[in-house]
Amino acid sequence: MRKDCIFVEESKIIDHQHYDDDISILRLESVKCSENAIPGSFIHLKCNEELLMRRPFSIMKIEKGKWIEVLYKSLGLGTQVLENLKKGDQVNFMGPIGKGFKIVEKKRTPVLIGGGIGIPPLIFLLDEIKKNKSMKPFVFFGSETKLPFKYSPSKILIKSLPSHIIASVDFIEANNIPSRLSSTKDFPGFHQGYIHELVEIWLKSLDKNKIEELSIYSCGPKPMLREISFLAKQYNIxxxxxxxxxxxxxVGGCAGCIIKVKEDERISAKRVCVDGPVFDAATIYYE
Ligand SMILES: Cc1cc2nc3c(=O)[nH]c(=O)nc-3n(C[C@H](O)[C@H](O)[C@H](O)COP(=O)(O)OP(=O)(O)OC[C@H]3O[C@@H](n4cnc5c(N)ncnc54)[C@H](O)[C@@H]3O)c2cc1C
Ligand code: FES
Structure with a gap:
């Protein structure tokens, strides 16, 4: 792989599916970006010629040399323009951008925790982790809107969780990987509440040896990431x-995406686009 290369691709929309709650999944023709993307990398997409500012979206799935897929929620002008594009339309995007997740091979139980529009990069990560048969991943997704994925009562028993928290994502369970879901909405089989509460119930039930096997990978809204980071620190994961x-x-040129991180006891500024978007949770500085 050509490390850190960002390509500009003029691409055709191969598929564009729309789901409840303004969620869409967009599949774009891509040769170079799909070949070089890693879980956590994102694209910067021009929604049309009039809108000068591109929009960033995490890559959710790839087929190398053929296509990439993103999942997005329509919120403002750019994503509404995007939502109206049809199969066969042309779009321009840059990618893959950013430093992605690094799979910690020696920790055999990767715990993937995704919230809302933070779920897509974890689906890409899970596809990579699945290739290593000795890893036993565990997935928690939280969403306040209807998921665009089918879910059903799980056949994989997790004794430490209350039996009513049973909904799991079908395509994940099909690979014999356990998953559980949470929402503050009353969705059947979900933990009703925040995702970090569900993760904490599970962590509390594990013994020291099991905890030592874990590594956490997470993406989602800021308050969620903050809670997950605190949990990770508390359990030394x-x-x-x-x-x-x-x-x-x-691409690192405007300093418009700065966050503060702790490095060697000092606070320094990092650009989320090229120094991240994935960071060691322990280094993030919370005001
Ligand atoms: C690294 C990264 C990955 C992302 N991955 C996804 C994803 O997989 N799926 C998804 O639905 N969303 C994702 N987002 C958020 C997504 O980029 C914004 O929801 C989107 O840009 C909003 O554009 P808009 O035209 O609807 O909103 P508007 O409010 O019209 O946008 C105005 C400007 O603000 C920027 N902006 C608004 N909200 C955000 C935001 N949350 N983050 C960054 N810029 C924002 C827009 O890019 C645009 O330049 C990601 C953001 C980042 C930084
Ligand atoms: S967006 Fe310009 S430096 Fe990150």
């Missing part, structure tokens, strides 16, 4: 988080 910031250039 290595934790990588993918951070979201407003972006302009996305």
């Amino acid at each position: 290595p934790c990588q988080i993918s951070v979201e910031e407003h972006m302009a250039c996305a």
Whole structure:
């Protein structure tokens, strides 16, 4: 792989599916970006010729040399323009951008924790982790809107969780990987509450040896990442988080996406687009 290369691709929309609650999944033709993307990397997409500012989206799935897929929620002008594009339309994007997740091979139980539009990069990560048969991943997703994935009562028993928390994502369970879901909404089989509460119930039930096997990978809203980082610190679990910031250039040139990190007892500034978006959770400085 050509490390840190960002390509500009003029691409055709191969598929564009729309789901409840303004969620869409967009599949774009891509040769170079798909070949070089790693879990956690993102694209910077031009929604149309009039909108000068591109929009950043995490890569959710790839087929090397063929396509990439992103999942997005329509919120403002750019994503609404995007939502109206059809199969066959052309779009321009830059990618893959950013430093992604590094799989910690010696920790055999990767715990993937995704919230809302933070779920997509974890699906890409899970696809990579699955290739190593000795790893036993565990997935927690939280969402306040309907998920665009089918879910059903799990057949994989997790004794430490209350039996009513039973909903699991079908495509994850099909690989014999346990998953559990949470929402403050009353969705059947979900933990009703915040995702970090669900993770904490599970962590409390594990003995020291099991805890030592864990590494956490997470992406989601800031308050969620903060809680997950605190949990990781409390249980001494290595934790990588993918951070979201407003972006302009996305190639490191404008300093529009700065966050504060702790390095050698000092606070320094990092650009989320090129120094991240994935950071060691222990280094993030919270005001
Ligand atoms: C690294 C990264 C990965 C992301 N991955 C996803 C994803 O997989 N799926 C998804 O739905 N969303 C993702 N987002 C958030 C997504 O970029 C914003 O929701 C989107 O840019 C909003 O654009 P808009 O035109 O709808 O909103 P508007 O409010 O019209 O946007 C105005 C400007 O603000 C910027 N902006 C607004 N909200 C955000 C935000 N949360 N983060 C960064 N810039 C923002 C826009 O890019 C644009 O330049 C990601 C953001 C980052 C930084
Ligand atoms: S968006 Fe310009 S430096 Fe990150």
